Amino acid sequence: MKCTPIQRAISLAIMVILLATSTTFAQSKAAKIDALVQQYVTNRQFNGSVLVAEKGQVIFKKGYGMANMEWNIPNAPDTKFRLGSVTKQFTAMLIVQLVEKGKLKLAGKVTDYLPDYPKATGDKITIHQLLTHTSGIPNYTNLPKFFETLSRDPVTPEGFAKKFDSMPLDFEPGTKFSYSNSGYFLLGVIIEKVTGKSYADALTENILKPAQLSNTGYDLFSPILPKRATGYEKKNGGYVNSPYLDMTIPYAAGSMYSTVEDLYRWDQALYTDKLLSASAKATMYTPFLDYYAYGWGVKNAKIGELKDSLLLIEHTGGINGFNTIISRLPKDKQLVVLLNNTGGAPLSDIRRNILRILYDQPIVAPKKPIADLLRQSLQSDPLEKTKQKFTAWKADKAYSVSEEAVNGVGYELLRDGKTKEALAVFTLNAEAYPNSYNVYDSRGEAYKAMGDKDAAIQDYKKSVALNPRNTNGFDMLKELGESVEAPKEVVVAVDxxxxxxxxxxxxxxxxxxxxxxxxxxxxxxxxxxxxxxxxxxxxxxxxxxxxxxxxxxxxxxxxxxxxxxxxxxxxxxxxxxxxx
Missing domain, CATH: 2.40.128.50 (Lipocalin)
Known part of the structure; x- marks a missing residue:
């Protein structure tokens, strides 16, 4: 049927209206996201870059704050940030690619690919268990004084693996989940052994070039890298440069850098078979213990008041001065990428609010963090005055008290040798969260540092009573000369x-x-x-x-x-x- 000129004009007008409506709607969501993030920036809770895609299309990208505070260089969508543990999804992709090529087996043992690895443990641990943090290998970043003694000097992959390869396993492989950077470090060593190439070269050849991720790579300190963000940490009410970390240490567990724009390209590539077949990707996204799949957390998430939860595939990262998150909702091809260069930003909260905006749900307005106010007060006020202020802030609905953030302030003080102030902060946290085992574990550490053995024992006992799985608490009690049995679990009889x-x-x-x-x-x-x-x-x-x-x-x-x-x-x- 032919259209008359008037019909064509009407159709064209309708199309223009629809396009305008769609654009306005997208802009409205973009404006809401911008206003939301700006609240976190104002609260000193975010300093970095953001990208949001809806139904596969970018609707918002922007940088906030400074990439380099000393030169007043602002963050932008093409600023390069260290990713921390977001690296693990790339390492997992390389491993599954090798499995698909027949060069590795998920059920293969570590010693199948690294013959020099100690057989007592290497004969028991599979590639699958390394990928899912169920190997039982102790996490090397938890080694005593790791950051003070081991994190600044360059290492070779095989040489550094010897730091943990002979340590006793924390548990029988496959029986528990325990996040371990050691497992992913070892996967990098296996990638190098099987491919005959460095981890960085294997990454470039098999992922970065095919997916056209030109602003992503292995973040070594010495090469000149344009638009690389500097990492900062909060201290005494301001910011300081984060401690130096040699990037050969995080390696395949956390060594990469990228931009929000490149991570969008990565997200889009994962919807194709360019890097991996559909069946192999299904294997990669299948969660094992604690919702952890291969380099990704995979679980259902509730968004606002929506009746049905949605499948969420995401991973966070944290490394000196940086924290990051990439969150994907494959059903609707939604994506949220947040890269921050001041450490400790509440990225999961920001992500939750952005998803609420995407699904037309009301946001939960961010509150001003008490931790920052606490830092400032400790600098300028007597300790008793700080305690009074903390009580007032805690009662004010405009402020939020985060157990983790306040604990972080306590550890900052402890590292600076300010044990009296650290003890006061841990005590405030214990009063705010009396049912948390971790606050007593932390305060026990402060008492131990002060030489108050009896008080330390009392807090560690309280900690393990609240959480019988707190192995650190039991270890500390043993170190302090106390032997405490874990409380016996009562099992109810059911017919x-x-x-x-x-x-x-x-x-x-x-x-x-x-x-x-x-x-x-x-x-x-x-x-x-x-x-x-x-x-x-x-x-x-x-x-x-x-x-x-x-x-x-x-x-x-x-x-x-x-x-x-x-x-x-x-x-x-x-x-x-x-x-x-």
Missing amino acids: SATLASYVGNYQLSPAFSIAIIKKGDKLFGQATGQPMFELFPESKTKFYLKVVEAQVTFSSNEKGEVEQLVLHQNGQDMPGKRLR
């Missing part, structure tokens, strides 16, 4: 018929479900891609796991039929519908 009623498959997301199995008088759960673990009842409907910090609650409908379980982990409640 066989009730246990049988829970048996079935529960779907938490299209790619993740939990199978509940009954064996004798015990209940077991097996999540997608994970081994089977026993569930221990703490009530008739609520069970807990011993291998990770998680609980499962079963719920029934009006007819008494079990229709759902809820997985409680990392402060989130994730419902799973029972499949019929």
Whole structure:
């Protein structure tokens, strides 16, 4: 059917209106994101670059604050930031590429590829376990005085691996999740051994060039790198240059730099088969323990008041003076990238608010952090005055008190030898969070530094009583000459018929479900891609796991039929519908 000139004009007008409406809508979201981030900047909670994509298209990118404070050079979308542990997803990609090429096996042992690795542990640990932080290899960044004694000198990969390869495992491989930079460092060594190339060259050849990531690479100190941000840390109410870290130390666990624009290109490449086949990517995104897949955290996330949760694939990073996050929602091709160069920014909170904007949900207005005010007061006021101010700030709804941030202030003071002030800060934190095991563990460290053994023992005892899995607390008690047994766990008896009623498959997301199995008088759960673990009842409907910090609650409908379980982990409640 032919269109008349008038019909064509009307159609053209409608198209213009639709385009204008779409552009206005996108601008509206961009303006909201800008206003939101500016609030965090005003609160001194963000200094870096932001990129947000909606349905695969960039709707917002901008830099805030300074890339270099000494020369007043501003951050921009093409500023290069150190990524920290966001590096791990690139290392995981290289490994899975080698698996797809038949050069590695996920079930292969470390000693299959590194014959000189100690056989006592290397014969037991698989590539899969290295990728999922379930190897049991101690985390080298947790070694005593690591940052003071080991972090400043250049190393070779194979040479540095000897720092931890003979250490006893923290647990039997595959039985627990424990984040370990050592595992990803070792994956880099394996990549070099299998390919015959350096980690940096393998990265460039297999990922950076094919994905056209021209502003991404291995961040060594000596090469001249245009538009590289300087890392800073908060101190005494201002900023200081972050401590030097030789980048051969983080290596395949955290050595890379990039820009928000390049990470958008990376995100887009992951929707194609350019780097990896669809089936291999599905393997890479399958979560194991603690929602960790291969270089990515994978779980369902609740956004505002939306009824349904959405699959979120993300990873954070933190390295001297920098913290970072890349968050992907593949269903709607949404992306949030936040790169910060002043350390300690609340990037997860910012990301949550940006996602609320993308899905037209109300944001949670950021509050002014008490930690910064605390730093300033400690510089200018008597200690008693600071304590009074802290109490007033805590009662004011305009301010937020973060356990982690206040603890950070305490450790800054402890490192500076200001043990009296550090103890006061840890005590304020303990009063604000009396049920947190970590605040007592930290205060115990301050008492120990002051030589007050009895007070240190008392705090460490309180810490392990609140969290029997706090191994550091038990280690410190042992060091202080105390022997304390972990509290015995009380297991509630649940009848066989009730246990049988829970048996079935529960779907938490299209790619993740939990199978509940009954064996004798015990209940077991097996999540997608994970081994089977026993569930221990703490009530008739609520069970807990011993291998990770998680609980499962079963719920029934009006007819008494079990229709759902809820997985409680990392402060989130994730419902799973029972499949019929």
